[in-house]
Amino acid sequence: MIDSTVSTARRVELRRITGDTVYEVCKLSDTLSEEQHDFVADNGISIAEAHFSDVAWFRAVYADDKPVGFLMLHLGLDEDEPDSRGVFLWRFMIAGPAQGRGIGREAITMLVAWLKARGTSELYVSYGKGPGSPEGFYRSLGFVPTGRMHSDAEEEYEAVLRW
Numbered sequence: 671m672i673d674s675t676v677s678t679a680r681r682v683e684l685r686r687i688t689g690d691t692v693y694e695v696c697k698l699s700d701t702l703s704e705e706q707h708d709f710v711a712d713n714g715i716s717i718a719e720a721h722f723s724d725v726a727w728f729r730a731v732y733a734d735d736k737p738v739g740f741l742m743l744h745l746g747l748d749e750d751e752p753d754s755r756g757v758f759l760w761r762f763m764i765a766g767p768a769q770g771r772g773i774g775r776e777a778i779t780m781l782v783a784w785l786k787a788r789g790t791s792e793l794y795v796s797y798g799k800g801p802g803s804p805e806g807f808y809r810s811l812g813f814v815p816t817g818r819m820h821s822d823a824e825e826e827y828e829a830v831l832r833w
């Protein structure tokens with residue numbers, strides 16, 4: 671479960687991406703293993719998609735002043751997607767060399783605090799299963815499967831975290 675009282679030794683921040691940092695953030699995708707690549711789009715694709723969306727919110731994840739990850743929310747209420755259920759973690763990745771150090775957990779904890787302060791009480795996600803799947807990561811943070819598929823075509827299983 672997420673415990674916002676737990677802090678890691680490193681300083682994790684969610685920062686805006688700028689013209690100066692976008693290249694470095696895009697290159698983080700190259701550090702994922704081949705298996706992990708199947709579970710998340712390249713950051714460059716995500717940032718491009720965000721610029722064609724009215725409901726995307728994205729930030730780079732920094733640890734000790736270095737970019738180490740990327741996250742993007744779908745804020746819901748999209749007139750093109752009347753079925754969307756609420757705030758959805760659209761994309762999330764931590765660079766290969768930075769994985770396994772609690773940075774992903776810390777980034778989601780910060781995201782939840784940000785959403786909470788804005789009156790949101792749940793966060794949806796979806797993931798594929800199989801080798802390299804982030805399912806165990808989301809489960810360990812307290813996400814619970816909803817039993818619904820986010821996308822039948824891509825076998826994306828939906829889960830939700832409520833607080």
Ligand SMILES: CC(C)(COP(=O)(O)OP(=O)(O)OC[C@H]1O[C@@H](n2cnc3c(N)ncnc32)[C@H](O)[C@@H]1OP(=O)(O)O)[C@@H](O)C(=O)NCCC(=O)NCCS
Pocket residue numbers: 702706707709710761762763764765768769770771772773774775776795796797802803804805806807808810
């Ligand atoms: C999933 C991902 C974001 C996790 O980031 P991370 O910084 O390595 O995760 P953390 O170190 O914060 O791990 C937090 C907990 O999740 C567990 N965990 C992390 N990845 C896991 C996995 N793939 N399977 C099972 N458990 C996992 C850790 O063991 C840790 O458990 P603990 O707190 O009980 O010790 C990262 O592996 C990643 O970017 N993967 C590739 C892209 C991806 O799949 N993104 C999600 C798209 S839906």
